[in-house]
Amino acid sequence: MTSNAKEIYKGKIKSIDGALRTIKSNDFIIAAMAGSEPIPLLEELHRIRDYGVRGCELSNCLPMKDYEFIKNPEYADTIFTAGWFYSPVMRKAHSTGNVSFAPQHLHNSFTKRLYARDDRRLVLLCTCASMDKHGYLSLSLGTTYERQAIEEGAYVIAVVNPNLPRTFGDTLVHISEIDIVVESSYELPTLPEVPINEKDRIIGNYIAEMVEDGSTIQLGIGGIPNAVAEALKIKKHLGIHTEMFTDGMVDLIQWGAVDNSHKTIYRGQTVATFALGSQRLYDFIDDNPSVVFRYGKWTNNPYIIGQNHKMVSINTSLEVDLFGQCASESIGPMQFSGTGGQTDTAVGAQNSPEGKSFIALYSTTTVKNEAGGRSTISKIVPMLKQGAAVSLSRNDVDYVVTEHGIVRLRGRSIKERVERLISIAHPDFRDELKFQAKQHGIW
Missing domain, CATH: 3.40.1080.10 (Glutaconate Coenzyme A-transferase)
Structure with missing residues (x-):
């Protein structure tokens, strides 16, 4: 010095x-x-x-x-x-x-x-x-x-x-x-490990089946992304161009599934804009020239993302309606998270040669009802809750995945979208979804 x-x-x-x-x-x-x-x-x-x-x-x-x-x-x-x-x-x-x-x-x-x-x-x-x-x-x-x-x-x-x-x-x-x-030498903030449940594994396997060797991937955090990472460990020559660098990506690199050898941008290197996870992740990126952090305006620019061959974007959503609109950040008017890079990566992946974009969610969730108990509701709905923010428009959605299957919406008519989305909704809600679709003239 x-x-x-x-x-x-x-x-x-x-x-x-x-x-x-x-x-x-x-x-x-x-x-x-x-x-x-x-x-x-x-x-x-x-x-x-x-x-x-x-x-x-x-x-x-x-x-x-x-x-x-x-x-x-x-x-x-x-x-x-x-x-x-x-x-x-x-x-x-x-x-x-x-x-x-x-x-x-x-x-x-x-x-x-x-x-x-x-x-x-x-x-x-x-x-x-x-x-x-x-x-x-x-x-x-x-x-x-x-x-x-x-x-x-x-x-x-x-x-x-x-x-x-x-x-x-x-x-x-x-x-x-x-x-x-x-x-200051304070201890770094870390994220607790999110356990993978059976629904996560089913969804992760559906997505992994669609990811080809040599693809470049983007993942987030949570049970579903962790399950996708686990299911991808048998793949070869994957690359990473992501918003957030996670523990699941460290696993993929150490398992040998990711070597970044087929990337078109920053070949041989993992690209992200920020990292958050465990101390193991922080130790991995320390003084590691194979991981490169770039401006968010660059990593998340859909034009840049689209230059990666076989780019795969994997995001989650809170609710998807029968038009294909994804409410991924709010529950009605109540803000829950944020848009973040969902639209950036979803649009970017679809601009990529042979690229794919996935929105993953459980088919149901439980909520507090008026009587103070718990009720199960469908996360695939005729229309989004009043006041919900549309994080990914129906024009930008590609694949939607639940534990009941995977369907492609891109380029499909509303009629086809309704049929396909109902097919991956929980069986207990399919008849009601069909009724509501006809009742409201959705198809």
């Missing part, structure tokens, strides 16, 4: 309190997403109210902890939070009135014109792995929008944590690009 870089670094170190005192009224604050969140800063961020700060807005995605500024309406006049992917923390805090949802596709999640309102100053709160001898730090677990914010001139407050893995790609940041360094 050059002595100049060392001195620059030392000169930028502040305490958490010192860093927070640089935030001004009406700043637009961008918090790094998911595992990249600067947890020590966010745990104390509400204190800026004591310094007289008012009128800030904060943009986040997948917050990992129950932060005071999010859950406590007392701080609404200081920090209003607009999240573009809800976690349980955001869902719980939504009713307080100081949290709202910001609809957008991941590949457009950051552009200066979205945030440069009323000439507000941009402030990025992020995390970095330790600086190397050349004066470079790594954004580590992701660069979905963090690197872009730096390049757009944001005031950068970085928590430097030696526990963070050092990663490659668009994650590199020179110390000269950082305004304040806060040092």
Whole structure:
């Protein structure tokens, strides 16, 4: 490490309190997403109210902890939070009135014109792995929008944590690009392992049967994606171009199913925009040049995704109607998660030569009824619940999968879609779905 870089670094170190005192009224604050969140800063961020700060807005995605500024309406006049992917923390805090949802596709999640309102100053709160001898730090677990914010001139407050893995790609940041360094060695947030049930395995096998050797895949998290990964372990020469790098992908690489040898973009390397999972995942990506993190605007650009030969996109949904519309982020008007990269990857995969896009869901779920008990309902419905957000339009849906089968909707008429979707609904609801389809003139 050059002595100049060392001195620059030392000169930028502040305490958490010192860093927070640089935030001004009406700043637009961008918090790094998911595992990249600067947890020590966010745990104390509400204190800026004591310094007289008012009128800030904060943009986040997948917050990992129950932060005071999010859950406590007392701080609404200081920090209003607009999240573009809800976690349980955001869902719980939504009713307080100081949290709202910001609809957008991941590949457009950051552009200066979205945030440069009323000439507000941009402030990025992020995390970095330790600086190397050349004066470079790594954004580590992701660069979905963090690197872009730096390049757009944001005031950068970085928590430097030696526990963070050092990663490659668009994650590199020179110390000269950082305004304040806060040092902290907190434990990284991890996700619990989601067990795979029998429905997951059935759905995973349906999808795996459709994935050819040499395909490039995108997966998410949860029981169904985990089951897909397990079912894909017998495949050969798979590649990965994904939004989120997960434990299931580590498994596929270590099983030998993924070698990235047939990819058309970044051959020989796994491409993602962020990572979140277990400590095993973080250890795998640490100093690993075979995993490359790129801007979200690039990894999730449907045009870029479509350049991968035999691209396969696998996403889940909360509800699918008989037109093929997918409500993947809300239950009626209640925001549950976010659009994220579902449309990006689904459209991108269908633009790919021999590409395929899958929407997977259980055929039923249980909900609380008016009597206070539990009732089973179909997740394939005549029409989406009133107020539901359409995450993937009927124009963009390809394959839909439940534990009762897999059907292709792309290019099919509404009549054919109704017939096919009813065929993979739970048998207990098929007659009612047929009746409702005729009753409402759907076909």
